[in-house]
Amino acid sequence: MRTGKLIDIECRCGILLFRYFKAGKGRLIKLLIPRITDDKVGLEGLETFAKPACPACGKELGIIMMIHGEPALKLNQGTIKSIRI
Numbered sequence: 001m002r003t004g005k006l007i008d009i010e011c012r013c014g015i016l017l018f019r020y021f022k023a024g025k026g027r028l029i030k031l032l033i034p035r036i037t038d039d040k041v042g043l044e045g046l047e048t049f050a051k052p053a054c055p056a057c058g059k060e061l062g063i064i065m066m067i068h069g070e071p072a073l074k075l076n077q078g079t080i081k082s083i084r085i
């Protein structure tokens with residue numbers, strides 16, 4: 001696998017949403033769903049343009065899109081808090 005970092009992604013309400021292997025540097029804009037290692041929300045199998053919500057507070061986390069042929073969650077920056085681990 002390419003170099004990168006495992007990051008914890010939390011909702012602003014404080015619950016853990018995902019663990020994600022982020023390649024490269026820079027701000028986290030989207031999550032490629034196949035690269036999520038721990039999915040507490042259940043993104044797998046959601047349709048394109050679905051808008052998953054935080055299971056605790058119900059805020060929208062973003063929108064599912066296809067990016068380079070892979071399903072991805074484009075993050076709603078207002079809802080997500082990410083922490084490098």
Ligand SMILES: [Zn+2]
Binds near residue numbers: 014
């Ligand atoms: Zn929440």
